[in-house]
Amino acid sequence: MKKTDVAIVGGSAAGLTAAITARRHYPNKKIMLIRKEKLVPIPCGIPYIFGTVGSAQKNLIPDTPLEKHNVDFLIDEVVEIDREKRSVKTQGGEEIVYDKLIIATGSLPMMPPIPGFEKENVYPVYKDVERLNSMQDKMKSSKKVVVIGGGFIGVEMSDEMNKMGNLDVTICELLPHCLQLAFDSEFCAEAEKLLEERGVKILADQKVTSIEGNKKVTGVKLASGKVLEADMVVVGIGTVANVELAKKANLRLGPTGSIWVDRTMRTIDENIFSCGDCTEKFSFFGGKPSKLKLASIACSEARIAGANLFGTQRESVGTIGVFSSAIGDRAFAVAGLSENFAKQQGYEVITGTSEGPNRHPGSMPGMANQKVKLLFEKRTKVLIGTQMMGDNAVGELVNVASACIQHKMTIDDIACFQMGTHPALTASPVVYQFVNAAESALLAMS
């Protein structure tokens, strides 16, 4: 039997960040991270294994941060939490007694209730090096791949697989547009156009009814009766919280079936915290249950859990939902609510959009068109969402919006926002799209 002050179950983004945070805040505590994977893929990097990066081995979370922060780690699977004894038991027969425990068991790929998903060469995207390797091997010998799901993971996987040149890639999406859960249709349409120009085929508004083939997949059947030929199928329709261990330990689950926590990331057991994809979340907007699962949310939660272990210091404000993606050299990003989703949630909204060059003058190198849409709650004029596209800097521009959303900035606050601008780096201060979109929302009010 081993003893530790802090045990952390799970070694992906949330577990690792929780361990580092715990070390920073509690320099004298013994901290142990237990994970079942020998090698841990960088979750957001997975689609890039199949094109840009080249292999799962080149997309690993290094162990050096654990070593550097003096975190013990054990590669073994935790199979039981004994809440009374305050211990965890592992597959390998170890028992580790903890003072505080953090569960960061992440998520597993969601499988749709459609016959045929067990067939050979159907690949849900597991965060597992061996499975990713076998998927990549198959990819090299395939000719036609169907990607089920046109969300971020499906879009990124398709674009990367398509880049390799040997594959005919088709996305099947249930909704009328790819990326529709994040973006309004005008942004979805731009992303789809880019993908198609790059050679990815898109079949939107299409329900998959079965996976065809005997032992091995041969095609994907749609509700229309049409069968898409495929020697490989990738499934990217989302993930579900991995709560098996928590359930077995009788920890409370929340309304979406993830591990319930309060705003300090504490479960119903005062000595057990949970963070990351396995954890129940609530929306920054109105506090409703939120199904968002993002590495960036996981890390924010881990920094709350890790700091609160031996004294409450931090509280979650709920998920804002900030994400970005890239198709070629074009970046797409979103923070907060889309117009579509906000209306569904009962918000009365006004929007403003601004579009123009991201350099000044426009002849500066790196010039690209940048488009920013802002969404405000009509009565209070508070910012509740943004959608953007442009060059790579949009990956940070969306974080400007995130900070403004978190602080409930209004149209006028944003119109007077003091941003830095530079000819070689940003739009001109006169046309700065983030600010001008606010001004154009004001016009829409009058």
Next chain:
Amino acid sequence: MKKTDVAIVGGSAAGLTAAITARRHYPNKKIMLIRKEKLVPIPCGIPYIFGTVGSAQKNLIPDTPLEKHNVDFLIDEVVEIDREKRSVKTQGGEEIVYDKLIIATGSLPMMPPIPGFEKENVYPVYKDVERLNSMQDKMKSSKKVVVIGGGFIGVEMSDEMNKMGNLDVTICELLPHCLQLAFDSEFCAEAEKLLEERGVKILADQKVTSIEGNKKVTGVKLASGKVLEADMVVVGIGTVANVELAKKANLRLGPTGSIWVDRTMRTIDENIFSCGDCTEKFSFFGGKPSKLKLASIACSEARIAGANLFGTQRESVGTIGVFSSAIGDRAFAVAGLSENFAKQQGYEVITGTSEGPNRHPGSMPGMANQKVKLLFEKRTKVLIGTQMMGDNAVGELVNVASACIQHKMTIDDIACFQMGTHPALTASPVVYQFVNAAESALLAMS
């Protein structure tokens, strides 16, 4: 005699933005912009004329926004404001009666009190196409140029002139480092190293005592007695508010000699507003007079002035001071106070720094090292400054910090900040430098 509802004097960033803002907020008013320049250079783009962009004619603020927003414009110089009659008189003999007036007369290059500045081939950087053209002509036939002043303008001018290949470029800076008014010495040193690697010579901690030569400049004499040979001298030591017109009209000036305004950008005359470089500013930090002059501040002030013309809607919060620059493909940016300056102002500060790759995994294209330093007021843990370097996205990352500074976010707020991250666009959420710098500042406290 002409009549207008709104007259705006000055056609650079502030004047143009004030005109557009006035139009947006007051769709039925007659708005007239009067400027003396036929062609208006984009102020921040001026250094790039001499290298990347190629000519002053390619760095102009277009007139299309004025036309698009139905703003009349007159190219003529306003020589007098008659506050009683509410009219302005021009060099060309026009008299224009206004209801509201916005002064946006900008700034002029500062000239140091050193003998010899009147000599031929000494160039203060005027925002004037003809002068810029003649400067560029001279540059083409020169061999040795000395740039007096190692602030942003001096550094950018030097790097661009050096890029052309035919010039030997030396910066003379009075302070121990270039860029020292904005950055702490560790960032200055990095910028200087880059500049020197690119071929620019730097003489810091050097006082210029005179400009040598008969009619034409032949050299620059330093306090040490050393003379730097030069057939061209560029002066970039800052700018002074152009307040001649305001002074003549007996408008009140502020402690730095610029046009005094209240927080709504109104002068002591209730019908006259002022915005941009000609306008007195106060610091976001403690409200002290601020000498900062930036196009982005000018535009923010213009959006306040333009909106408030016929009804007060917006107030200035004071200058945060957000700026960025680039040396080659490396960007440098700052928001708020530097450590050095904060201490001079009596702040007790703690700092945190984080450095690492801006992509995840590091093998993603565009990988560059990114460094973020954050500065907090010690007792309240409120963010008061940041300095950054990295790739072009640092131009927007610094605006994340600006939003956080404006909302007085604390170390813990930033540690839990919800940023979007993506392998192709940003640092990993685990090492995201803006957040980790906050965590490391916490460590520094304990």
